[in-house]
Amino acid sequence: xxxxxxxxxxxxxxxxxxxxxxxxxxxxxxxxxxxxxxxxxxxxxxxxxxxxxxxxxxxxxxxxxxxxxxxxxxxxxxxxxxxxxxxxxxxxxxxxxxxxxxxxxxxxxxxxxxxxxxxxxxxxxxxxxxxxxxxxxxxxxxxxxxxxxxxxxxxxxxxxxxxxxxxxxxxxxxxxxxxxxxxxxxxxxxxxxxxxxxxxxxxxxxxxxxxxxxxxxxxxxxxxxxxxxxxxxxxxxxxxxxxxxxxxxxxxxxxxxxxxxxxxxxxxxxxxxxxxxxxxxxxxxxxxxxxxxxxxxxxxxxxxxxxxxxxxxxxxxxxxxxxxxxxxxxxxxxxxxxxxxxxxxxxxxxxxxxxxxxxxxxxxxxxxxxxxxxxxxxxxxxxxxxxxxxxxxxx
Amino acid sequence: xxxxxxxxxxxxxxxxxxxxxxxxxxxxxxxxxxxxxxxxxxxxxxxxxxxxxxxxxxxxxxxxxxxxxxxxxxxxxxxxxxxxxxxxxxxxxxxxxxxxxxxxxxxxxxxxxxxxxxxxxxxxxxxxxxxxxxxxxxxxxxxxxxxxxxxxxxxxxxxxxxxxxxxxxxxxxxxxxxxxxxxxxxxxxxxxxxxxxxxxxxxxxxxxxxxxxxxxxxxxxxxxxxxxxxxxxxxxxxxxxxxxxxxxxx
Numbered sequence: 001x002x003x004x005x006x007x008x009x010x011x012x013x014x015x016x017x018x019x020x021x022x023x024x025x026x027x028x029x030x031x032x033x034x035x036x037x038x039x040x041x042x043x044x045x046x047x048x049x050x051x052x053x054x055x056x057x058x059x060x061x062x063x064x065x066x067x068x069x070x071x072x073x074x075x076x077x078x079x080x081x082x083x084x085x086x087x088x089x090x091x092x093x094x095x096x097x098x099x100x101x102x103x104x105x106x107x108x109x110x111x112x113x114x115x116x117x118x119x120x121x122x123x124x125x126x127x128x129x130x131x132x133x134x135x136x137x138x139x140x141x142x143x144x145x146x147x148x149x150x151x152x153x154x155x156x157x158x159x160x161x162x163x164x165x166x167x168x169x170x171x172x173x174x175x176x177x178x179x180x181x182x183x184x185x186x187x188x189x190x191x192x193x194x195x196x197x198x199x200x201x202x203x204x205x206x207x208x209x210x211x212x213x214x215x216x217x218x219x220x221x222x223x224x225x226x227x228x229x230x231x232x233x234x235x236x237x238x239x240x241x242x243x244x245x246x247x248x249x250x251x252x253x254x255x256x257x258x259x260x261x262x263x264x265x266x267x268x269x270x271x272x273x274x275x276x277x278x279x280x281x282x283x284x285x286x287x288x289x290x291x292x293x294x295x296x297x298x299x300x301x302x303x304x305x306x307x308x309x310x311x312x313x314x315x316x317x318x319x320x321x322x323x324x325x326x327x328x329x330x331x332x333x334x335x336x337x338x339x340x341x342x343x344x345x346x347x348x349x350x351x352x353x354x355x356x357x358x359x360x361x362x363x364x365x366x367x368x369x370x371x372x373x374x375x376x377x378x379x380x381x382x383x384x385x386x387x388x389x390x391x392x393x394x395x
Numbered sequence: 396x397x398x399x400x401x402x403x404x405x406x407x408x409x410x411x412x413x414x415x416x417x418x419x420x421x422x423x424x425x426x427x428x429x430x431x432x433x434x435x436x437x438x439x440x441x442x443x444x445x446x447x448x449x450x451x452x453x454x455x456x457x458x459x460x461x462x463x464x465x466x467x468x469x470x471x472x473x474x475x476x477x478x479x480x481x482x483x484x485x486x487x488x489x490x491x492x493x494x495x496x497x498x499x500x501x502x503x504x505x506x507x508x509x510x511x512x513x514x515x516x517x518x519x520x521x522x523x524x525x526x527x528x529x530x531x532x533x534x535x536x537x538x539x540x541x542x543x544x545x546x547x548x549x550x551x552x553x554x555x556x557x558x559x560x561x562x563x564x565x566x567x568x569x570x571x572x573x574x575x576x577x578x579x580x581x582x583x584x585x586x587x588x589x590x591x592x593x594x595x596x597x598x599x600x601x602x603x604x605x606x607x608x609x610x611x612x613x614x615x616x617x618x619x620x621x622x623x624x625x626x627x628x629x630x631x632x633x634x635x636x637x638x639x640x641x642x643x644x645x
Contacts, residue, residue: 023582
């Protein structure tokens with residue numbers, strides 16, 4: 001019966017959601033209020049992922065929720081899945097990132113490119129949180145250009161040997177299983193990129209936390225090193241092939257990020273509105289001053305636009321017609337708007353805005369990572385530029 | 396163990412309510428409705444009893460508009476097995492009319508235990524649970540904050556003024572749930588999906604003539620701004636005078 005986060009709903013978005021979509025949203029919202037909000041600030045300050053929350057998140061069905069029930073998942077549609085991401089990121093981008101990686105970057109590739117045996121073996125254990133996964137695509141020298149990767153997998157008589165290094169890997173040091181992308185032929189052969197399910201306790205596999213982060217502090221980010229890591233033949237995801245496969249995973253994750261950013265923006269807006277109404281300066285609430293009203297009006301406008309954008313994208317995805325470029329537009333727009341909302345909310349809060357007791361600066365710092373990962377804002381501009389003109393800026 | 400839970404769809408306690416143009420009801424536009432929080436304790440307790448027994452059925456029953464199906468599905472998503480809605484355009488203001496309809500539906504169900512919330516947070520009547528018990532000729536224990544069942548006997552704790560009252564009673568019985576009875580679970584996402592496939596019977600509410608009518612609804616008056624009498628010890632005499640003469644609280 002504790003007070004529940006009310007969200008932002010200026011255009012009756014609720015009226016566009018089904019009963020079950022609203023019910024899913026409310027479960028996640030209530031869970032965030034009850035279990036994440038009380039502990040997030042201390043974890044953020046300590047630079048620790050709140051790992052103790054994983055079993056409850058799994059029990060409630062937050063991981064891979066849009067994958068089928070036969071693999072232990074909730075079998076939700078993509079709008080409900082997006083709402084989960086929105087609500088988790090209303091708590092913290094790091095916790096949403098955890099769920100994104102587990103669902104969209106580990107469970108999804110196993111579901112999309114794995115054998116039936118792999119799906120049956122891994123998906124229920126990932127859904128239940130028994131296994132935590134990570135996704136190794138980005139390398140120290142290959143971020144926006146993943147096709148340039150130099151991690152290689154050589155086929156042997158009884159399996160594969162992997163060599164290389166991966167960087168900026170969310171959940172890297174926590175995971176029991178890593179989806180590692182490697183070239184199986186020459187370094188200039190992008191078509192030879194395949195995915196592998198690599199146990200993180202394999203000999204030659206090391207994961208080291210990246211220290212000194214000023215963003216996503218409640219999330220583990222690691223460097224993975226693979227030195228003659230031997231895996232059996234059935235570690236290969238048989239239906240993966242070429243750079244397109246990991247990019248398909250990223251499209252799934254970016255879709256969730258577009259929704260997640262709305263959650264972060266909502267949290268900041270909510271905090272800003274409440275602060276503006278209560279903080280008195282020059283004898284009246286600061287919400288009565290035009291400059292703060294403009295700030296709040298901008299935030300509300302951008303959040304509302306982002307909500308409608310994501311909802312239609314989700315409906316297209318459920319229809320099976322959403323394109324990666326449409327996902328790029330949503331990720332680019334929504335993360336950018338959330339970054340702006342967080343910054344403006346932080347400013348509205350004045351000096352209090354720099355404290356961890358309030359949320360806005362934590363979201364502001366988090367969103368700088370979200371702005372940069374899963375295709376930077378600029379890269380998504382170029383993806384759209386190519387879509388518009390037919391001319392690639394990358395080659 | 397066969398358990399029935401009576402639940403009600405009520406406006407979210409966070410909602411700012413407005414009175415409709417007829418002056419007799421709430422304007423439902425933009426209002427979020429929820430499962431009455433005390434009924435949530437009742438649903439949770441029923442689920443725990445069934446889980447503890449390892450067998451049985453939890454049926455949820457509600458009287459309300461068609462939209463109350465969503466409220467029933469919330470209980471189904473938490474884990475209840477089936478639902479029944481007695482559909483009425485408007486819930487009667489007379490608790491007895493509601494209790495009669497619920498009791499008629501529950502009468503031949505063979506329930507070992509009937510649970511209700513101790514109060515609905517919208518009309519705050521505290522009536523329906525005890526009335527259902529009376530109509531069914533069953534023992535009734537209200538505002539239960541702890542329940543133990545051993546065979547066909549139950550023990551309940553009630554928080555009364557300044558202490559705790561412990562009562563014993565035979566089953567079947569009606570109890571109304573208070574805060575503290577348990578911590579209701581959130582509906583898991585799989586539960587939400589499963590709820591769509593569980594049986595939910597909708598029957599028309601056949602109401603008897605109401606004994607009570609609502610004549611008027613008004614919002615409480617806006618609170619007046621406070622008065623700052625002064626600062627420091629010098630202001631105390633004036634404050635005492637005002638508390639005595641104006642506020643008349645001393």
